[in-house]
Amino acid sequence: MSAEAHSPKRWNEKRKESLSGYLFISPFFILFAIFGLFPMLFSFYLGFQRWNGLGEMEFVGFQNFVFVMEDPIFWKSLWNTIIMGVLGTVPQLIVAIFLAFALNSALVKFQSAFRAAFFLPYVTSTVAVAIIFGVMFSSQDFGLVNVFFNLLGLDSVNWQTNEWGVKIAIAVMVFWRWLGYNTIIYLAGMQGIPNDLYEAATIDGATVWQKIRFITIPMLRPIIIFTIFLSTIGSLQLFTEPLIFLGGNLREEGITVVLYLWREAFSNMAFGTASASAIILFLIIIVFATVNSLLANKVFK
Missing domain, CATH: 1.20.5 (Single alpha-helices involved in coiled-coils or other helix-helix interfaces)
Structure with a gap:
């Protein structure tokens, strides 16, 4: 050199x-x-303090965590979050694979238009989506869904106060908004699968379901695990959809964990309790995301 x-x-x-x-x-x-690292570190610090946002902080140790763990509303919010996440995420990922397979097929015309149409809900404002679905799932008889139920001879549902009505309405909202996002991700993965595999399967007489089961899903395994991981995190952070749908009325039927900590911080002015809730949610997300990723890794192995 x-x-x-x-x-x-x-x-x-x-x-x-x-x-x-x-x-x-x-x-x-x-x-x-x-805007990212400092709020996270400050939240960990606040979890051990009693603070109303204005006065002096008081160190209380683990009292905030004990209060949250003993609060039945917190466990109710966690249950609501899990149920809404399962109802809105699991069907969404399954349908997204079939939609992506259809869009990747040569038999479907105007593929670009369909891709843009499916992806459009993702780029739409969450507040606008929540307002529209709030009108559709209105508890009044003139609500679109209730009108459809009445045509079928069924009674109207009070979607904003019914235990399962709230969860189903919010889950449908989440399903509609994120379906196109996961479809595009799966579609991008499918375009990397060689067409020779599908042609060979067609020659051997494989059905569409057999192609999806034995070719598409195994080849998409890393992408499926990735979407499950992201969907798990997103489903445990539901906030805007239930907040707008419930109109700020944080009833126990629809409150989520993020709404719970938001209420503690900005309604009850208990920033220490809210921070403790955020830390607990952080640990829950790690556990759920890890478990789901491990299960998905075994299922799609």
Whole structure:
């Protein structure tokens, strides 16, 4: 190696290039530190304090965590979150695979238009989606879903106060909004599967279900695990949909864990309890996401 490569001038040029690269990416890390990392660390600190947002903080140890764990409303919110997540996520991932398979098929025309149509709900404002579904699932007889029920001879449902009505309405909202997102992800994965496999399966007389079961799903295994992981995290963080649908009336039938900690912070002004709830939710998300990923890894092995 020549002496020029080790010269101070060459070394200074490398340092300048590295410094310019770090300067270009620094805005992301600065914003993340201010609006991401600091709130997370501060929330962990607040979990052990009693604070109303204005006065002095008082160290209370694990009292906030004990209060949350002994609060029946917290366990009710956790149960609601899990049920809504299962109802809105599991059917969504299953239907997304079949939709992606159909969009990837050469038999379907206007594929670009269908892809844009399926993805459109994801880019639509969550508040707008919640308002529209709030009208559709109105508890009044003129609500769209209740009108359909009445045509079938069924009684109207009070969607905002009924125990299962609230959960089903919010789950349908989540299903509709995220279906296209997962469909596009699966579609991108399917486009990487060689067509020779499907052609060979067709020659052997395989049905559509057999192609999906023995070719598509095994080849999409990493992507399926990825979507299950993300869907688990997202389902445990439900906030905007139930908040808008319930109109700020945080009834026990529809309150989620994030709504619970939001109520503790901004309604009861108990930021310590809210932070403790956030820490507990963080641990729950880790457990659920890990378990779901391990189960998915075994099922699609």
